[in-house]
Amino acid sequence: MTEMLRGEYPRPQLVRADWLNLNGVWNFEFDDEAAGEREKWYEHPSFSRTIRVPFCYQSKLSGIGDPSFHDIVWYHRTFTVPTAYQGKRLILHFGAVDYECKVWVNGRLAAIHEGGHTPFDADITDLLQGADNSIVVKAVDYSRDAALPRGKQYWEETSAGIFYTRTTGIWQTVWIEPVHDLHIRRIRLTPDIDTNEVSLQAFVQGWDTRAKLHLKSVISFAGQVVSEDSFSVTGKDEMRRIRLHDFNDHGLGRWWSPERPNLYDLELTLLVDGEVVDTVASYFGMRKISIEDGVVLLNNRPYYMKMVLDQGYFPDGLLTAPSDEALKKDIELTKEMGFNGARKHQKIEDPRYLYWADRLGLLVWGEMANAFRFTETYAGQITREWLQAVERDYNHPCIVAWVPLNESWGVTNILVSPAEQQHALALYHMTKSLDMSRPVISNDGWELVKTDLVTIHDYEWRKEVLADRYSTVEQALQAKPGNRWILVPGYPYEGQPLLLTEFGGISFQKGNQEGWGYSGASNEEDFERRLADVVQGALASPVLQGFCYTQLTDVEQEINGLLTYDRKPKIPLEKIREIVQGR
Incomplete structure (x- = not known):
């Protein structure tokens, strides 16, 4: 087990010099009959496969690349405690495991965690048996459960529409660090x-x-x-x-x-x-994001946000970037195209992405991975995981807004359901109670309740229609793009800044990948013209204070990216930059 994958330090906001990376080749098994725990696989693991951690089994980089349903999976590896760690407490860390998991060390239970996007750890010191030790992980996903906070992961085996291949099990770095009792x-x-x-x-x-x-x-x-x-x-x-x-x-x-x-x-x-x-x-970073007199300010100055929607998916790794350099490159490409921010869509992003956004300078909207059906169980699950996400990412200066809900996902009846309205309000107020320094958007796109920003999704492709629709606040709020109310009745507009946080989505096939978008271009010249039309339509508005273009890259069956899925520009980067900058 010598192969090392994703070897960079995984927690950039709290770095210690000594740590042991456990990424690499692990033993692996599907448990389609749910027999593993009953048969106590954690005591004497003997698995028939191997997998390359931290890549999920659905991804090519895992060495398996199987997109079919296997809702229970098991992992096993051994590790040797370095001599220098003796006398220390040893903390075992998991960056993210989707969705539920149990961890055993030397056959004894070390940790239980729920939530597919947030980290957890366990003090395993008292479970160790000398220098050579064993870790077993059982991960349980619920592929068909639409009430599970899952983001863009589809509940069918083949991705379709706006939904992509699922991620099950370990998908971020596993590591150990030695610490003092205090x-x-x-x-x-x-x-x-x-x-x-x-x-x-x-x-x-x-x-x-x-x-x-x-x-x-x-x-x-x-x-x-x-x-x-x-x-x-x-x-x-x-x-x-x-x-x-x-x-x-x-x-x-x-x-x-x-x-x-x-x-x-x-x-x-x-x-x-x-x-x-x-x-x-x-x-x-000494940075302030605020709203004064209905205007978005960065460091007490009006600031127009020019963002791009970023799904955070990779062809061979899915939710897991193939390398730290790939995360950095996405930010460099975003900035080269003239954008000053990214809205990470339906994904609590890898902390290494946020690290590079801090270092290179990119605004980020932190967004929860939503469910699609409202239940009491869902309400508890999303609340607990969102609390963990806000705590994990609070220190990053790049994050300038929180988005607990998007397009009424998980609250599909929010327009008429008092319970779902209260749920959105609860997430809004809970987030504010944890962080008074950033704006919170209660339900990005439409059907907003109490919110700090009024954010609208509109895939109109005609420049003149966009320019007219956003010529005044009144017209913007009455337009109902997608035939949706912008604000839930009973929650009046209170002078918040207006932003167009999804628009564009122009499909253009460059290469062999086929797919769809919200409007289509036939060649590079047509794509450039259509891109200029929608961006100019947004920039012409005297009331919008920012936009978020859909989207950074093609993803699986979607070909509405500015870049292909393998990060190749569809038209020259400088052309995109000129359009985004309004030149």
Whole structure:
């Protein structure tokens, strides 16, 4: 088991120097008869297949490439504890496993988790048996369950329409890190550009009143220290506001934006009775997203969002990018085409994508993977997973909006159902309770209840119709594209900014991939003209404060991307950039 896949550090917002990557070849088995747990496969695993983790079995990169239904799958591998880790607590991490899973170490249960897009971990120290140890994972998906938070994953074996191949099981990095009994569990960083301060909240695992704990923070910019602080830790979490004594305005300072993605580095050291027991590295951006007098502001200045819809799928890896470089390249291509943001559609994206968006400068709307049918069980599942997603991604400066629901997915009767309206309201208010620093969109596209932005999906392809439809706020709200109310009756417009967050979707076949789009182009010249028409129609509006073009790439049967599925531009990037920039 020496093959290493996706070897980059998987948690860029909380980095430790020592860690053990468990990606690579694992033993694997389908369990179509649901016999594994009854027969205690976790005690003496003997599986007939292998799989390349972290790629799901449906993907080519897994080495299996089987798109058929296998709702229960099992994984097994052994690992050796490095000598240097002895005397430490060992934490086993999973980036994401779709959808439910159980984890055993040496035949003993270590973890249970629900939710296909969010991380979890387990302290496995007391389950270890010397240097050589065994991990078994059982993952359960529910391929046909339309009430499961699943995003774009189709409930049929063959993808169709706007839905794609499913992901079952492990699809993000698996890894182990050694820590002290007392260690930093997570941190929460909140910038305030108005006071030039950053709020630092550190959560300590294993906090003990008998120990004397101190936390030392060092903040630097471009290698130069700008702040050092040390303070006592008197509870399970400790918070400080730290002043940054540097110049930060008039375009010359260190605020974060897509045009100037400035980042501060942070090193935190935890000391127990004067002895260093934990050191982690992180970073943050001094950035503010706000709304004043109905206008979207970035760093207290009006900012027009030019975004692209990004499904985050890859031909050979599906939800899992083949490499860290592939994630970085998607952001570079997005920026080269003149966009300043991306709406990650129906996917809680890999943290490495957010890392590169932070580093390279790209606004990101963080969106939940939705279900398609409302039930009480669904309401609990999506709420729990969304809480985990917001917690995981809170520190990323690139994220400037939260989207818990999209196009009434999971709340198909929200227009007339008080229960579904209350569900959307609950997600909105819960998200606001966790994060007051970013706008929240209650139901992107249409049938919005309480919301910070009014966001509209409209695939009209005629420039003159778009220009007229969005010539005034009143016309925009009355248009009902797709024959849908923009706001649910009883939830009046309150002066929020208007954005066109899905439009375009022009299909153009470039290469052998066949498929569909919302309107069609016959050749490169026609595609360029149609693209210019819809973008110019949006830019001509005096009331829209941003747009999101559908979409970045072709995906499976959809050929409405600006790029092909293998990331080749359909027309020159500079032509797309000229259109997006309005030149």
